[in-house]
Amino acid sequence: MHEVKEVSKVEITYEGKTLTYPVIEGSEGERAINMGSLRKDTKLISYDPGFGNTGSCISDVTFIDGEAGILRYRGYPIDDLANNCTFIEVAYLLINGELPTQEELTDFSRILNRKSLIHEDMRNFFRNYPEHAHPMAILSAMAVSLSSFYPELDRPAEEEVNVAAARLLSKLRTLAALSYKQSIGHPHVYPSSKLTYVENFLNMLFYTPVANYEVDPVTVRAMNKLLILHADHEQNCSTSAVRLVGSSGANLYASVAAGICALWGPLHGGANQAVIEMLEQIHREGLTIDQCIARAKDKNDPFRLMGFGHRVYKSYDPRAKIAKKACEDVLETMGIQDELLDIAVQLEERALNDEYFKERNLYPNVDYYTGITLRAMGFPTDMFTVIFAIGRLPGWIAHWLEQRADKDQRIGRPRQVYTGPTKRKILPIDQR
Ligand code: SDX
Numbered sequence: 001m002h003e004v005k006e007v008s009k010v011e012i013t014y015e016g017k018t019l020t021y022p023v024i025e026g027s028e029g030e031r032a033i034n035m036g037s038l039r040k041d042t043k044l045i046s047y048d049p050g051f052g053n054t055g056s057c058i059s060d061v062t063f064i065d066g067e068a069g070i071l072r073y074r075g076y077p078i079d080d081l082a083n084n085c086t087f088i089e090v091a092y093l094l095i096n097g098e099l100p101t102q103e104e105l106t107d108f109s110r111i112l113n114r115k116s117l118i119h120e121d122m123r124n125f126f127r128n129y130p131e132h133a134h135p136m137a138i139l140s141a142m143a144v145s146l147s148s149f150y151p152e153l154d155r156p157a158e159e160e161v162n163v164a165a166a167r168l169l170s171k172l173r174t175l176a177a178l179s180y181k182q183s184i185g186h187p188h189v190y191p192s193s194k195l196t197y198v199e200n201f202l203n204m205l206f207y208t209p210v211a212n213y214e215v216d217p218v219t220v221r222a223m224n225k226l227l228i229l230h231a232d233h234e235q236n237c238s239t240s241a242v243r244l245v246g247s248s249g250a251n252l253y254a255s256v257a258a259g260i261c262a263l264w265g266p267l268h269g270g271a272n273q274a275v276i277e278m279l280e281q282i283h284r285e286g287l288t289i290d291q292c293i294a295r296a297k298d299k300n301d302p303f304r305l306m307g308f309g310h311r312v313y314k315s316y317d318p319r320a321k322i323a324k325k326a327c328e329d330v331l332e333t334m335g336i337q338d339e340l341l342d343i344a345v346q347l348e349e350r351a352l353n354d355e356y357f358k359e360r361n362l363y364p365n366v367d368y369y370t371g372i373t374l375r376a377m378g379f380p381t382d383m384f385t386v387i388f389a390i391g392r393l394p395g396w397i398a399h400w401l402e403q404r405a406d407k408d409q410r411i412g413r414p415r416q417v418y419t420g421p422t423k424r425k426i427l428p429i430d431q432r
Contacts (some may be wrong), residue, residue, distance in 0.1 A: 004058055007031065014042050028063050045415040052311060055235075056243065057409065061094060061398050062234040066312035071319065073232055074098070082322050087227040088112065088169075088197050091394035094232050095165045095401065109197070111166040116191035116200065118171055118178070119149040126182040135179040135386045136264045142175040144257035155251055165397045168252065172393055173197065176386045177204035183382070198223045201390070206378060218333040219377055222326045226373065229319040229366055230391025232398065234312075238262040238269065242396045243403050244412040252400055259396045260389050266306070269392070271367035272384040275307035276375060279340040282347075289343075289350050297356045305351060307344075307368030314361035323369040330376050341372050 008023040010033050019041050022034045032055045039045050048054045063072045071078040074093050081090050085099070092100040092108050100108060125145065129138055146168070156164030174191055181188050181204075189204040199215045202223065207213040233239065241262035246255040263269035282292055295303035310317060331338055348364055351357045367388075374384050403409050 003027070012042070014044065017042075026058070028065070039415070045417070047417055050311075051240075056240060056412070057235070057403065057406065059234065059399070059402060060097065061395070061402060062232045064234055064312055066310070066314050069313060069315040069318050071233070078229065078318055079322055082225045082228045085224075085228065086196070086198070087224045087231070087391070090228045090231050091165075091169060092162075094394045094398040095161065108162060108166055111163055112170045112197055113191070113193050115163075115167040116170040116174055118146075118174055122149060122175075123178070123188060126178055126188075129182060131185070132183055134264075134382050135176070135183055136260060136270075136382075136389070138179040138182065139172070139176055139386055139389060140257045140260040140264075142179070143172060143260055144253050146171060147251055147253040161401060164252065165394070165401075168256065168397065169393055170197075172256075173201050173390055174204065176390050177201060179386065180205055180380075180383055184380075196220075198227070218330065222330045222373060222377070225322065225326050226370055226387065227391040229322055229370070230388050232392065232395025236268070237265070238392065239396060239399050242400055246400045246403055247409060247412040249411075252397070255400050256393065256396050259392070263389055263392065264385055269367075269385045269388040271306050271365070272371040272374070272388060273381045275344075275367055276340065276371040276381045276384070278303075278306045279343050279372075282343055283339060289346050292347060293350050293354055293356075296351075297354075305347065305357075305362070307371075308351060308357070308364055309360070309362040310365045313363060313365065316363045317365040319366040320364040320368055323366060323373065324364075327369045327373040327376070330373050334376055336376050338372060338376060340375070341369075344368065344372060 004024040004026055006022045007025040008031075010021045010023055012019050012021065021038070023031050024034050025031045035046060046054065061074065063075075064070065073081060073090060074097055076093070076099075081093075085093075088109060089099055089105060092105065122142065122145065125142065126138065150167065150171075170191075178188050186208055189207045191200045191204060195203055195215070198220050202215050202219060203213060235243075238259040242255045242259040245258040246252075250258075266274040281287070287295075292303070292305070295301045296305040296308075327341065330336075331341060348368070351362065357363075370388075371381065371384050374387060375381070379387065
């Protein structure tokens, strides 16, 4: 794959010279100007803060049409995957490019199970974190520390990719569960060879010696769906961080650890935690829906409608629809009436009919409903972004591998427009 075709040209006239640049087109009709020689030709660079108009790579992994609200992993629509596959099938698809056969899935699952333990010495790391250390801080540190225990996975050879990916997928899930147990002072729970990937995750999170935890199929199904919804999203902030760090030749763990840190921000993966904190604030302070909408629109008010808006989706995030349905199913099955869900639904209805939000194409994104579901499942809010990271891991691995194999990729090194002081002399300190 990785095919682009030249479909047109763009002319730039600058200082009396006219230069021509090719326009390339991908498999879904997306077009880009190939500006690879711009600076050499003109001494000009492009200036595009936030990279909203800049393509960093050519990729076969995920396609998003933000205007139409389309999301496909390797050509499969997100709702088809969420309703028909397990998270591990989708992880295999993202990393290998095809859904697994039964034999391939059995082999992959066998490796996941075999590699689910972490080195016993790594447990000692957990014991030295301060109480209630944020699990994302622990997870990122543990991710990069894996390279000290499993150096053979730093730069997996082609034939070992599935083993390396399965080991990282399995160990990071175990580490995420241990981070949670450590943060609440509970004994660590070991993975079991009798449970599937998600069943193991839930069991390691919620089993305690004094309250036997029964993994229920509704929660397993909902967690599979949530992880699938988060599995990839083309060149988002954290995936771009993974690619940028990986472009220097850094190993897979270091690149993933950078992705975890980027995801932590409240404007990105941390938004699911920020949505619940916003809904709890509204409930605690008794804010009316009108007050919330007015504050969200007030530039002088830091209050934002968290879980709303998206750099790419200028229509309803297709994942938000699926997440909302999964949320309603989980709450109904558990017999939970969550007033935060009521507030979220009312807020959504008002915002979708408000000119300010409509003019700016602000719709609920993937984070708007996932936090309510995770809360119903028993997760504390500071674990929400950890769940997002476990979901996004196969996407990060797929992009790191794709970049490593891309012959056109070089170390990422953007330019800048300098506006600091021009050349000046140093004065002796007694004259400054
Ligand atoms: C994720 O990139 C990805 O793919 C990310 C992600 C993934 O799967 O990897 O989809 C996951 O990160 C989802 C987004 C989660 N973040 C939030 O929910 C935080 C709240 N949303 C915003 O902070 C914002 O919408 C962003 C960060 C998501 C997008 O920011 P942009 O594209 O830079 O848009 P912007 O900030 O320039 O906003 C455009 C306008 C501004 O108003 P004006 O200056 O035009 O008057 O819309 C306003 C913004 O003030 N606006 C909001 C708003 N989001 C944007 N106003 C109120 N509430 C909001 N949530």
